[in-house]
Amino acid sequence: MSHEGLAPAARERDFEDELPDRNRLAGLASSLRKQKFAMLGLAILMVVMLMALTAPVISPMSPTAHSLSRVLKPPMWNGEGHVFILGTDHLGRDLLSRIIYGSRVSLIVGFFSVVFSGAIGLFVGLVAGYFGGKVDYLLMRLVDFVLSFPFILLALSTIAILGPSLQLIIVMLSLRLWTVYARVVRGAVLSLREMEFVVAAVGIGSSHMRVLFRHILPNVLAPVVIIGSLYLGRMIIIExxxxxxxxxxxxxxPTWGGLMAEGRSYLYVSWWIVAFPCLAITLTALGANLVGDWLRNVLDPRLRVR
Structure with a gap:
């Protein structure tokens, strides 16, 4: 009898707890519908992601299949009557197929470098901002050292020793970007740790881990998401x-940057080898930046439109 009486009340409390999350999601969706540029950016990213996921299905042919009989064919609309929509390169490989497969590398590098660097920077920023003192000093000097080291020199020396690979590119970009997260998160934590709810949690004897992950972490996730969305396009360009x-x-x-490097010797006679990969990079970075600007306006209370 008592269990039956408590069950509806418990369900009602659970429903009320879910309302804020539903309201936030509804607010994000409503804000997105009002921002045409954000919708455009999201559409671009979704097209590129779909292209990368379905590359084996939608590619007209293998990106590595070459033939000397179809070298430097212009785009299909040039009127020569061939089936190569964006033309071919200097080895007769279909450019559209290579651009489609190249999107995989760009998205993988951009996404994982943002995620891994975000995890490292979030941890360093939380520890430095919360504990302060010598811990904060040492970690921030580490950040200064990483920022002062020339990235191109690091890339050249590392690749010369280990050889180029997808995993190495992700690691190098992550080791460079985490400093941005760390500085922003540290600043947010320095402000949060002086607030009443954090002071009260420490006063009642809550452990450092509980204070960090229960009270502080949820309040610094918004700037982390903003940084990640804004730097996604930048990581794609750097790659x-x-x-x-x-x-x-x-x-x-195939990679978009590699396609441009292969086509630079033929720029004046076969412009499409460079132009279309460059267009793919530009549109993807633009889409990521448009979505990042929208997220910043929505999640940063100082920039919200009242």
Whole structure:
């Protein structure tokens, strides 16, 4: 009898607890519908993600299949009557297929470098901001050291020793980007640890781990998400730049930066080899930045439109 009487009340409390989350999601969806540029950016990212996920299905042919009989064919609309929509490169490989497969590398590098660097920077920022003192000093000097080290020099020396690979690119970008997260999170924690709810939690004897992960962590996730969304496009551009310089994923794996590097010798006679990979990089970075700007406006209370 008592259990039957408590069950509806418990269900009602659970429903009330879910309301804030539902309201937040509804607010995000409503804000997204009002922002046309954010919708455009999200649409671009979704198209690129779908392209990467379905590459074996939608690619007209293998990205590595070459033939000397179809070298430097122009795009299909040039009127020559062939089936190569975006033309071919200097080895007769279909450019559209190579761009589709190249999206995989760009998204993998961009996503995982943002996630891994975010995890490292979040941990360092939490520890430095919460404990302060010598811990904060040592960790921030480590951040200064990493920021002062030339990234290109680090990339050149590391790749010369270990050889180029997808995993190495992700690690190098993550080791560079985590400092941005660490500084922002540290600043947020320094402010939060002086607030009443944190002081009260410490006063009643809560452990450091509980205070950090129960009271402080949820309040610093918003800036972490904002940084990640804003730096996704930048990581894609950096990966393309490294591939263009020969420091990225080695052939025969197609990458957008690698396609541009291969086509630069034919720029004046076969412009499409460089133009279309460059367009893919530009649109993807633009889409990520548009979504990042929208998330910043929504999640940062100082920028919300009242």
């Amino acid at each position: 393309a730049g490294l591939s263009f310089l020969g420091l990225g994923v080695p052939p025969p794996t």
